[in-house]
Amino acid sequence: MQQELSAELLCSIANTYGTPLYVYNADKITAQFRNLQSAFVNSNTRFFYACKSLTNINILKHILSIGCSIDCSSVNEAHLALHVGFKPENVLYTSNGIDFTEIEEALGLGININIDSLSNLEKFGKKYGHSYPVGIRLRPNIMAGGNLKISTGHSNSKFGIPIEQVDEILQLVQEHQIFIRGLHIHTGSEIKDVSVFMKVAEVFFDLVPHFPELEFLDLGGGFKVAYKERDHLTDIAVLGKEIEKFLGNLEMKHQKKFQCWFEPGKYLVSESGYLIAKVNVLKTSQDTVFAGVNTGLNHLIRPMMYDAFHRIANISNPEGEIKTYTVTGNICETDTFGTDRHLHEVREGDFLAIYNAGAYGFEMSSNYNARYKPAEVLVLDGKASLIRKRDEFSDLLRNQITVL
Ligand code: LLP
Numbered sequence: 001m002q003q004e005l006s007a008e009l010l011c012s013i014a015n016t017y018g019t020p021l022y023v024y025n026a027d028k029i030t031a032q033f034r035n036l037q038s039a040f041v042n043s044n045t046r047f048f049y050a051c052k053s054l055t056n057i058n059i060l061k062h063i064l065s066i067g068c069s070i071d072c073s074s075v076n077e078a079h080l081a082l083h084v085g086f087k088p089e090n091v092l093y094t095s096n097g098i099d100f101t102e103i104e105e106a107l108g109l110g111i112n113i114n115i116d117s118l119s120n121l122e123k124f125g126k127k128y129g130h131s132y133p134v135g136i137r138l139r140p141n142i143m144a145g146g147n148l149k150i151s152t153g154h155s156n157s158k159f160g161i162p163i164e165q166v167d168e169i170l171q172l173v174q175e176h177q178i179f180i181r182g183l184h185i186h187t188g189s190e191i192k193d194v195s196v197f198m199k200v201a202e203v204f205f206d207l208v209p210h211f212p213e214l215e216f217l218d219l220g221g222g223f224k225v226a227y228k229e230r231d232h233l234t235d236i237a238v239l240g241k242e243i244e245k246f247l248g249n250l251e252m253k254h255q256k257k258f259q260c261w262f263e264p265g266k267y268l269v270s271e272s273g274y275l276i277a278k279v280n281v282l283k284t285s286q287d288t289v290f291a292g293v294n295t296g297l298n299h300l301i302r303p304m305m306y307d308a309f310h311r312i313a314n315i316s317n318p319e320g321e322i323k324t325y326t327v328t329g330n331i332c333e334t335d336t337f338g339t340d341r342h343l344h345e346v347r348e349g350d351f352l353a354i355y356n357a358g359a360y361g362f363e364m365s366s367n368y369n370a371r372y373k374p375a376e377v378l379v380l381d382g383k384a385s386l387i388r389k390r391d392e393f394s395d396l397l398r399n400q401i402t403v404l
Contacts, residue, residue, distance in 0.1 A: 001030065002382070005379060007313070007318050007353070009379075009384075010023060010315050010353055014276045017384075017386060018375065018390065019276050019294060020275060020276065020277045020293075020295035021275070021276045021374055021376070022274070022275055022362045022374055022376040023273070023379065023384070024054075024269070024272050024273050024358055024377070024378050025272045026379060026380040026381075028271055029063070032269075032271070033066050036236060039240035040240040040243065040244075043240060043247050044247055044257060044260065045240075045260045046216075046259060048068070048263045049063045049068050049071060049263075049264065050073070051063075051071065053265030053266060053270070054265075054362065056387050057084050057387075058378050060080060060081060060084045068268070069092065070091050071092045072092065072094070073094060077093075078093050079109075082111075088111045092218075094184060094220075095120075097116070100120050103124060107132055112135065113134050114135035114182065114184040114218065115134055115135070115136055115137065116159065116160050116161060118169065121169065121172050125173070125177075125178045126176060128178075129177050130176075130177040130179045131179075132179065133181035135180070135218060136183055137159070137185070138161055138184065138207075139152075139153060139157055140153050140160075140199075140200060140203045141154060141155040141162070144193075144222070145187065145189050146190030147306055147307070149306055150189040152186055152189075153186065153200075166210070173211070180211045181214065183207060183208075183217055185204070186218075188222050190266070197219055198246070200219050201219070201242075204217045205246070205249070205250065216258065217260055217261070218263070219260060219261070221263040221264045223266065225267055225271055226271075227270075227308065227309050227356050228311070265359055265360075268359075270356045273361055274353045274357055275300050275361060277294055277354065278350070278352075279346055279347070279348055279349060279350045279351075279352060280292050280330060282348055288325065289323070289324070290326050291326070291346045291352070292330060293329060293352055295374065296330050296331030296368075297333060297335035299362070300357055302361070303337050304333075309338075310338065311355040311356065312338050312343065312354050313355070314343045315351050315353045316351040317346070318344055319344065320347075321345045322343070322344060324341065325340075325341055325346055326339050326340060326341070327343075331368060332369055362388075367395075372391030372392065372396075373390070373391045375388055375389055
């Protein structure tokens, strides 16, 4: 299994398909999924790929082929999942802030649903009573995650039903005899510490007795991957053991088996993806040399939106002398990919690879500045295939209506 694509291969793919270009390595996705499976081999756990991180249908098909289930954050993502062949029972829809009609639509698809507001829970109860099992998304008031923008479990977060409203939940469940099959808590993205997940498990432990029909406890996503060389990561092996203990304790207490669910996004696809850009211009300034590339925040917004660090390498001059550059985009905004990076000598026309671009890269891209969205390529079994065409001018006009 080839876990990292070589500079040489990436350059040859960039020469074939042009830049800017997203390249994904299917083997890496498989390897990450197998890591999870082996870490949780002794606990009754299911994994649902959080497809908001990357929804190209070929990636979804690959996820399906390796035996992973799928988590969706909109009903359209659920339609995509079903379109590529996921069975409804393997599709989970964790909603937030949605109109009740979207829940009705999801229910019509026969998929698993987590409801995240008292208002929708009440509407659900009134209309469906006990007829359709659902999960409840809770907000535990726990601060976790890499930065505030990707923290979802704290006491000022819009996500989930605040835990202090559990009495209201129980009242609705009682009144409408709602079939609560699961509880869900996602506290954030890039959670380094296993203890955060175990705090969530403790919250569940106390709630379980109130929901006699419970089958699963969903701890969301958020496993941290390495963006920097010495990054501290979620210790999946330790988490697997802790979850095994937790499920064992629950079983002993309630004489009933429960299942844990997780919804990893970044863990599965972040490291599989590369954004390849060409250097348009070099500009020498008093403090740095700018390497201006033919992509920008329209294609990868994470460095600008979250101050996220993405490793960058000059893949077309790997023997060049190491020099310092600030890598900037071509959008009419300050779109810096990396400040004072040590790269092999950069020449105009070189290809730079931006690493860890699989998750929330293409997926958060836009046509800002009327620039085209990039093409996407998947490397599978040693073969590179185009899985999305680069935009062309007609894509900028699509859906616009001429009235003048
Ligand atoms: N489950 C739920 C309910 C979520 O809201 C998310 C992410 C996940 C699972 C997957 O989290 P992951 O395993 O990927 O950390 N655009 C941001 C991340 C936003 C995450 C949104 N929710 C970024 O690029 O860092």
